[in-house]
Amino acid sequence: MTRETDSSYDVVVIGGGAAGLSGALMLARARRSVLVVDAGRPRNAPADGVHGLLAREGMAPGGLLERGRAEVGSYGGRVVTGEVTAVRRQDAGFLVTLADGSSVAARRLLVTAGLVDELPDVPGLRERWGGDVLHCPYCHGWEVRDRAVGVLATGPMSVHQALLLRQWSEDITYFTHTGPAPDAEQAEQLAARGIRVVPGPVTAIEPLEVIGSSSLAVRLVGGRAVGRDAVAVAPRMVARAGFLADLGLQPVDHPSGMGQHLPADTVGRTDVPGVWVAGNVTDLSAQVGTAAAQGAVAGAQINAELVAEETRDAVAKYRAQQGGSTDG
Template sequence: MQTLDAVVVGGSFAGLSAAMQLARARRRIVLVDGGRPRNRFAHAAHGFLGQDGRTPAEIVQLARGQVLAYPTAAFRTDEAVAARQEDGAFTLQLASGDTLRARRLVLATGIVDDLPDVPGLRERWGRTALHCPYCHGYEVADGRLGILATGEMDVHKALLIPDWSADVTLFTNGVLTPTDEQAAMLASRGVRIEARPVEALVGDAPALAGVRLRDGGVVPLDAVFVSSRTHMASPLAEQLGCAFEDGPFGPVIVTDARKETTVPFVFAAGDAARSNHNATFASADGVQAGASAHQSLAFPHWPPAPPR
């Protein structure tokens, strides 16, 4: 079996950015992706310099073509389902039954959103049920906006949303009780607090007409922000023994400043390896992970000693 210089698992913003650095270093790499990116529900990507307003799929298609223009890079439409380290290299088992072997591994496998069990939410996810105000707030600006609480972090989000609209409601939904200080801050920002439990999102999906409360009342809304819980989209990091830490929304792969995990020569980038998520963060992580993976191949001693 041919031993590659690196395999990059995950072909969205982080993985493609990592692959670009390795391909430009003329290293033999394979990029493996199963075609189910987290952002596939979003109509457009925003706040990504040079790509604002394009669909995530368009950005990925363009970037993949640019990476594959380098002769040492190859792409596999497949899913990496198992990984092990043996004899100084990593062996990946693919869903197709094929096997890849590489000296370095970059995990850009992403995460999966676990949405609250609220009828009408899933079919609006990425359209009028939104995660990030920086990604989508401008597009729903001046509308009737809500925040469906899933935890303490939603007070922070509710304090931000009034910069996009003067009509904002925080639905505590039985999972959040603002303190007196928090309630005062929310009031100073013009945020209404609705404590009655939410029963469903209503309207002609994916459009949103409002939130129906358990007592039958309806609060008119044009969009609602929801902080999902998350879990890893891939078992590879756990199989390899990488350490995790608890992030505000779910587990995060532990990495150092070079984006190397606690397992030597395994690097991780993107949403699976950071708590703050957006396209630019993911791409920057990928650049760092790809460059670090290359340097670990080039330097006789890794990691290099810090400069004196």
């Protein structure tokens, strides 16, 4: 954006992923003026396809977003590339400031900026993120079915992750790494499901050339390596929301222990009047379909709130006119 394009909108959507574009589509179809500001850093960019999304199974993430932007634009919504750096109150709405110095006014905000995956500091892990290093069994389990999968323990959800992945493969190895050691009940569950537990920190994830295939070596302290075809890890997930600090809205710990999110009610309404959220910024485990649905719900609720506000204003004006009229 540039300063020449500064203006005012009914709703500014911060984040142009599935949640943001779905919300913007709902609002644009409701004849609202909508601006979507997208930083262009989708979380699922490394993935080869979107999975579990009805009628779009396997579609490239970039292709899905391109189609969504076109749909929003076809109803008059506007999508721009930019990064929101600050939001503050202005009159009855908000002033949204971007990194290039431009700003726009909004009556309402829909925040769908997603989250950041904080991965363990293990060499070789981040380079393979979204490929043979994965996090979501429902997103990637089918692709690693019947293969040798390692689970790198990092937190309270790691045992749950290993037990889920057992649905897709009988060959699961649980590396305790820096996560808490399984308690007695968890150890029994892992043993009952035939999941091997390997203690000790992991020092690296390395390529391991095997005849006929390319696998991974999970390197342990002391040099021992365990061969795996894929490694699953539950990252710490933190909502992208630093730009909301001036509104007093900041991420808090998620009850699951998975990271930090922006709390909201069932339709996306936050504790700050006029600010709504949808997608991974509030629901850390939401897949693309869930995020899109949340965006649509929030968009509809924002429109309803604006309709109610406009109706109150119209009634007040109508009453003033009626009170000021005189009989002829």
